[in-house]
Amino acid sequence: MSAARIAVVTSGAGFEHDVDLPLVVAALRAEGLAAEAVAWDADSVAWDGFDLAVIRSTWDYTTRLDEFLAWVDTASRCTRLLNPAPMVRWSSDKRYLLELAERGVPVVPTRVLEPGDPCGEADFAQPAGVVVKPTVSAGARDTARYEPGQAAAAVRHARMLLDQGLAVLVQPYLRRVAEGERALVFVRGAFSHALRKGPVLTEPGVIDNFRVPHPDLVPHRPTEAELRTASAALAAVPSPDTPLFARVDLVLGENGGPVVMELELIEPHLFLDTNPRGLGLLVEAVAAEAGLKAV
Ligand SMILES: Nc1ncnc2c1ncn2[C@@H]1O[C@H](COP(=O)(O)OP(=O)(O)O)[C@@H](O)[C@H]1O
Ligand SMILES: [Mg+2]
Known part of the structure; x- marks a missing residue:
């Protein structure tokens, strides 16, 4: 054979x-x-x-x-x-975060603006600042954070995307990303390894499509809560199949519990050179x- x-x-x-x-x-x-x-x-x-x-x-x-x-x-x-194709399609648009939230998975608090929706400074009022990003993106493309005093710039950013017919995610800036975003890699549903990386949106008010996507990587030993949250996210994927590979990115929310930033089922860096x-x-x-x- x-x-x-x-x-x-x-x-x-x-x-x-x-x-x-x-x-x-x-x-x-x-x-x-x-x-x-x-x-x-x-x-x-x-x-x-x-x-x-x-x-x-x-x-x-x-x-x-x-x-x-x-x-x-x-x-x-x-x-x-x-x-599988349905999983790829589902994971290509970060509006899946809303579905995960509906299924009880802790996710970064997320609002979606659709093309045609009105948007004004009030939509971007967050005490710790706000993040604006397209629903379809990778490598922090067209993604930026804004301080509370920069709401007008956040509106301009969102409108620039909406005017191109793109839907936009609006999230509070989670400051505990400074303690490291956790990337947990799973193979056929079983936890394999994890890394922690530094914050990507270091400069407020700037869209920069050439940022380092995984700064200051270090191996990470996930906590029980992180493993539980990542597994809950995988269990909530609307598919009868177990993904061959998956990466679940988590940040610590304001109360210290992990929340899902991203569920990567298409083409994640798996950091296999480190593991x-x-x-x-x-x-x-x-x-x-x-x-x-x-x-
Ligand atoms: N709500 C947020 N709070 C803090 N940092 C964020 C937030 N959203 C995005 N970031 C930062 O921007 C990076 C890219 O955003 P992410 O949602 O992971 O999209 P992608 O990796 O697909 O471009 C993250 O790794 C993180 O450093
Ligand atoms: Mg990411």
């Missing part, structure tokens, strides 16, 4: 910057699997030639969402796509999904 063919799906930016990508491809090959990195938008890829396509770093999807979701549908008709055990778990899971026993 020939080795299972596995596409590890990336993008131009992923080929350049994804540190997880070569590690995953090499580790899969070491298991005897025919793994190769493929850009999701590469010309004339025969997706039906793969037994499995694992999304890894399709990092340009946020600016090409419709095109990307069309590819997700095509790919999942041609091969087995992981995470060989996590790499092993992922490769074992992918091998099992490809219908082969990992050795």
